[in-house]
Amino acid sequence: MPDVLSVVDMRFILMVLAGSVAGLFVGAIPGLSVSMATALLVSVTYTWEHSDALAMIMGVYVVGVFSGAVSAILINIPGAPSSVVTTLDGYPMSKKGQAYKALYIATIYSFTGSLFGLLALGLLATPVSRIALKFTKMDYFLLALFGLATVGSVSTKNYAKGLISVMVGLVISMVGLDPLMGTRRLTFGVQNLTGGISTVPALVGFFGFAEVLSVIYNRNQEQNVLTMVRGKVSLKEALRHWKLSLYTSTIGMLVGALPGAGGPVASFIAYNEAKRLVKEPEVPFGEGAAEGIMASESSNNACIGGALIPMLTLAVPGDAVTAIILSVFYVHGLQPGPMFIRQNPEAFHSILAAGFIACFALLVLGLLAAPRICKVITVPKNIMIPVVASLCVIGSFACNNRLFDVALMFLFGLTGFLMRRFDYPVAPLILAMVLGKMMDSNFRQAVSLASSAENPLKSMFGHPLTVVLSICTAVVLLSNIPWTKKWMECLLGKVKK
C-alpha cells in the first residue's frame, strides 16, 4: 500500500478533485453520461502526463457513477443505465419529501461500494480475472438472461408484463447492424437506424419525457409543489445495513468484472437479493425502501473496481467508460494485459490512488451537495417540467449530434407514458436494451462453437458454471409464474402435513 501513496502529490489530488466536481455535474444532468464526459476528457488530456490524465478520469468515473443517482432520485431520470434501479425506491422516497434521506443513503453506500470495489482491484485483480476467463459464451448469455428474469420480477406485480417489457427491449436492441455479421436488421431502409438506437435517447425518453407526460396527465390530482420533510438522518441509521451492503458490493464487483454485463445487471441482481434477504423492510420495496437504494448504489459503484479488473489484466473493457480509459492507456503507450500490473506499477498505483481519493471526494461532495441539491424537488412542477423537457431534448441530441435521436426520444417518451398507464414496467426494457447486443452475439457464438462438437448440448451446457447459471435462471423464471407458485405452495403444504 505505501507504493500506492508514492504517486500522490498535491497536483494529483487537485486533478482528482477537478474530475470529481465535473463528474458530479455531468452525472447529475440527465442525458449527459459519464462515458461522454470521459470521452471528452480523453481528447483534452491526451497531451498530458498519464498520471494526471488518469487522476482526472478516475475522478469523473467514480463520482459520475454516483451522481447518476441524484437525478434518478430527484426527478426520476436515471443518469445512466446503472442508476435505473435507484429510481425504483429513490423517486418514491423523494416524492414523500425524503429526498435528503435518499441522497444521504445513496452517498454513503456509493462511497462504501466504490471503496470495496477498488480494494478488490488492488488485492484480488489476478484471481478475479481468472474467474472471468472461466466464463464461457453461454455463461455470459445466461447471466444476462438471469439478470433480465430478475428484473421482470422485481419491478412489477404481473410477471408476464415484466417479461414482455424485456422482449420489447430486446427488439429495440436488435435494430441496426447485427453485432457479428454487420447485417442490417429491422431498419426498414431508414438510414438513421443503421447505427442502432443508442441508450441515451431511450433512457431519457422512457424515464424523463414519460415523466413529463404523466405529470401533465395527472396534473389535477397531484400537488404542484412537493413539500420537504426536514430533519437529519443519523449515520447510525444509515449504516444499519452495512452487512448487507458488503454482500451487494461483492455482487457488484464480481458482475462488474464480467465484461459486458456491468453496472445495470449488478444493481438489479443486488436489488433482488436485498429484497429476498430483508424480510421486513420499514417501507415496502418499490415504495421508498432505504434497502433498495443501498443495494443499487453499493453494487453499481463496486462495479467500478470490478470493471477495471478485466480492463487492466485482459485488456477487455467491462463497460463504456473503461473502454475509454483503455484508449487513454493506448494513447500513452501503455499496453494493458496480463503483464500490465507487474510491468507498469506506477500506472496501476495512479489508478488505485486516484480511485481512493475520488471515493473520499464523492463522500464529501455528496454530503455537501445533498442538502442543497435536494431542494430541486421543491421547485413547482409547472416550472420544473418544461425544464426537464428541454433537458431531455439536449441530452438526446448531445449523444450523437443528430435530431433523429430527439425524435426517437419523443417516441420513446410517449411509449413509456403508455406503458406506465397500462402497468408495464420500464426498467426491464432499458436493461434488455443495454444487454441485447451482448446476449445476441454471445448466444450465437456459443451455438456456433458447439455446432462442431460431437455432442452440441453437452458442449453448450456441460460446464459447471453453466449448469449453476441455468439452474438459477430456471428457478427465477419458474418461481415467478403464478401457476407454479400455487403448485409449489400446495406441495409445501402437503409436506408440512
Add this chain to the structure above:
Amino acid sequence: MKKIIALTTAAAMCISLAACSVSTTSKETETTAAATEAVEKTEGMADGAGEGAEEAVEEAEKDASGQEASVDYPTKPLTMIIPYGAGGTTDTWGRKLAVLLEKYLGQSVTVTNQGGASGSIGSQFVKDQPSDGYTLLICSETMGTYRTMNVCGLGYDDFTVISPLVGDPKVLVVGKDSKYNTLEELLEDIKANPGKITMSHSGPGGSGHNQGLVLGELGYEVSMTSFDSGNDALLGVIGGQVDFTNPNISTLAGYIESGDVKPLAVFSSERMEAYPDIPAFTEAVPESEPYLNIPYTLLSFLVNNDTPQEIVDVLKAASEQVFADPEWTEFVKANAADPVFEKYKDDASVQEFYDNWKSVICWLQYENGVAEKSPEEFGIKKAGE
C-alpha cells in the same frame, strides 16, 4: 458596438495566440472557431499543460512560413475519425499518428471513434463531410472489401490515400494447456478431423477470417466462429473454449510474455524481427507463399478523394515528417509492426499495392462464399490473370 468590440478582441486573441490569419470569407464563424480554440488553449495553460500548446504554436508559425503561400491549410483544428471502437489496433495507431501530426501540422487533431459495421459507419461519415482536408480517416483492410461483402458502396477509390500506415502481423496461437506444441501438430490434427477443430476470429471479412479461408484453400478445413474482437477471440483460446486463433501481434505481446499462449507461427512469409523464435507459416507450408506476401491487417491514412491536391500534398509532407520522427519509429518497433509506409512512397506503387491486395482478398472471400458479390462487378481482377 458590443459586437465590434467582441470581434476585435477575438481577432486580437487569435492573432496573438494561434498565429493564424483570419480569412475574409465567412468571418463570423471563423472568428468564433478561432476564439474558442484560443480559449481552449488558455485553459490548457492554466491547467499546467501549456508547454505542449506553446510548442505547437511555435511549430505552426515555423510551418506557416516554411510552406508556399498557395494554400492556407490547416487554419483550424482537424478531426480524425477512427471507424472502430477505442483501444483496438486501428485506434492505437490512429491516435499515435494524430499526436504526431499535430506536431507537424501545428493544429490540434481531435480523434473521434465512430465504431460499428466493420468500420463502414465511420467511413461513411467521413465521406459525407466536405472535402476540405479537415476530416481525416484511418481505416483498416475492410475498406477494400465493403463492396464485395455488400456492407456499403465505399472503397479505397472513394478516398485519396495519403499513405498506407502499417501492417500488424498475425500470429497463430493456442492456449498454454493446449495439446498442440508446433504448427505441424495442429495442421495434422486439422487434416485428420476436417471441420472439427475450432478457430475464433475477429469478425466476418476481417483479417482473422481471411486467414481461416486461406487455411481452407490450402486444404485445412476448420470450424470458424466470429467473436466480438481480436482480443475477445484470443481470450476464448486462453479460457480454453476454442482450439486456436490468430490475433494481431499488438494484442498478443503481453500474453506471449506472461506465458498464457503458445505462439505457433507468424502468418507471413518472413519471421518477425522482434520475435525471431516464432517460425513463419511458409516454413511449414511452402505452398502458402502466394497468399502470404501481403499484410492481412493493413491500416491506411485517407482523406476524401476530391480534396484539393495542395492540401493532399501538405498532409503527405506532414506524414513523411511523422514517419521520420523517432517517436514513431520507436513505436513501430515496440509494436513489432510491419512498416508498410516505408515500402510504398509514390502514388503508382501505392495504387499497385492496393490493387494487388484487393484482388487476392476479394477473390478469396468470393470463392469461399463469404463475399456476397462477385469482385468482377467492381472491376477487381483475379490475381495472376
Add this chain to the structure above:
Amino acid sequence: MKNKIHSLIIEGVLFCGSGLGLLSYSLVSYGKSFNKDWAQSPYLFPLIVGLAMTVLSAWLIGEGVLAGRKFAGGDGREENDPQKDPAGGGDAKGKTGGVAAALLLCGIYYLALAELKIPYITVGIFSFLYTFSTFEVATVVFLAAMMAFLGVRKLPVLLFVPFGITLFLSIAFRAMLHVLLP
C-alpha cells in the same frame, strides 16, 4: 374492472401480433439472406425473441380470460388495485388532451430546431463572448409556452426563468462541454 380484463386480452393480442410479425420477419429475412448457417445467422436471435414474445402474449391472454371468468363467476373484486384512477369520462379526456397538447408543443419545438436556421450571433463584453443561435431562441420560446400552458401566470416568472435557464444550459453545454447544439 371489466375494462381492465378486456385490456389484458387486447394487449395480449397486440403483443401476439408483434411476436408473430417478428417471427415472420426473421424467417423471411433468413430466407432472403445470403448466409445460410443458422448458428451464425443474424436472424437466430430475433426468431427466439419472437417465439418468446408469442408465448408471453398467450400467457397474458390466458390471464385475461381467467380473470374474466372469475369476474363472471361473481367474486369479482380481486387483486386489481382499487386506487387506479376511476376512469371518469370527461375528466380523463381533458387530461389526455393535455398530453396531446404538450406533445404538440414539443413537436413544434422539434420542428423549429430542425428547420429554422438562425445564424450564429456573437455578443461579447470585453473578453467574454456569448454565442447563440436557433437553439437558444427556440428554447426560450418553448420554455415560456410550456410554462404558460402548465398554468404559470406570473409575468416575471414567465419572462426571466426561461431566459435564465436557457442561458445556463447554453453556457454549460456549448461553452463548457463543447456539445454541439442544434
